Amino acid sequence: MDKIKYLSRIRLFDELELEELKKIEQDTPIDVMKRRTIITSPHMKQQFLYLVKSGKVRLYKVSEDGKELTLDILGAGHVFGAVGTFTTGSEGVYAETWEDSLICKIDRTQFQKIIHDKPDIALKFIEILSIRVKEMEELLEHMAHSSARKRLLFLLYKLSEKFGIVVEAAEDWRQLEISITHQELANMTGSIRETVTGLLNDLTQEGIVRKAAPRKLLQIHLGRLIEELEIGSKRI
Secondary structure, three states: OOHHHHHOOOOOOOOOOHHHHHHHHOOOOEEEEOOOOEEEOOOOOOOEEEEEEEOOEEEEEEOOOOOEEEEEEEOOOOEEEEEOOEEOOOOOOEEEEOOOEEEEEEEHHHHHHHHHHOHHHHHHHHHHHHHHHHHHHHHHHHHHHOOHHHHHHHHHHHHHHHHEEEEEHHHOEEEEOOOOOHHHHHHHHOOOHHHHHHHHHHHHHOOOEEEOOOOOOEEEEHHHHHHHHHHHHHHO
16 A cells, blocks of 8 residues: 555645655554544544545534534545644544545654654644634534525535536536435534435425436536525525
8 A cells, every 4th residue: 555645645744745755654554444433532532633545534423312413524635633732623523434444643742743843734734724613613603593405505515615526517517526315414414304305305406406316426516506505695
C-alpha cells in the first residue's frame, strides 16, 4: 500500500513536498477499518487526531431517548479527533466508518513534532478548523430555524459540495458519490423517514433531484436547488 500517495491526499498535508511526506509517513500508522466500525465515542479518551485517507466517516450524537443525530459526514482529506489542546470540534461525539475506510492516527507527541518541524502545517490546521466551525454554525442555524424542507435542501447542497460530481455540465446535474438512505437523511435533518420520503418525492416532481433508476445514487440539479434555497430563505 502506497502510504505516501494517501498522505498527499490529506488536506493537512496536501502542500508538502515528497521528501517532507516521507518524513511524516513513519509517524502516521494506517488502519484499514470495515464499514460501521466505531473509531471514537464520548466514552473513549481523546488521544489522537484521525485523518481520513479514503472512505467516509460519520460523526453523530445519541440523544437521551437513544436517537442518533448525524452531525457530519467526512470524506478523504478530512481531520477529526483531538490531542491535548489540539481539537477539531468533534470531541464528545461518535465517529463511525460510513464505508470501508483507510484511517491514520497521530498522537500528541507526533503532531507536536510535525508542526515543530513544519510550522506551515499548524496554519493549515487552523484553516481546517475554521472551515469546520463555520459549517457547524450553518448546520445549527438551519436545524434551529428552518423548515424540514429547507433543512433537507441545505443538507443536499452541503453533500453536493463534498461528494458531488458533474454528470451533465450543461444541465447542472451533480451526482452524490455517497450511498445514503432516507432514514440517514432524516437523522441528519432532525426529521422522520416518512417526512424525508415525502419531501424527496416533491423535489423529484420539481426537477431538483432524481435517480437514474431504483437503488442508484441521488442526483441533484444544483442551480434549481440553490434557487429554491434562496426562495426558501425569504419565506422564513
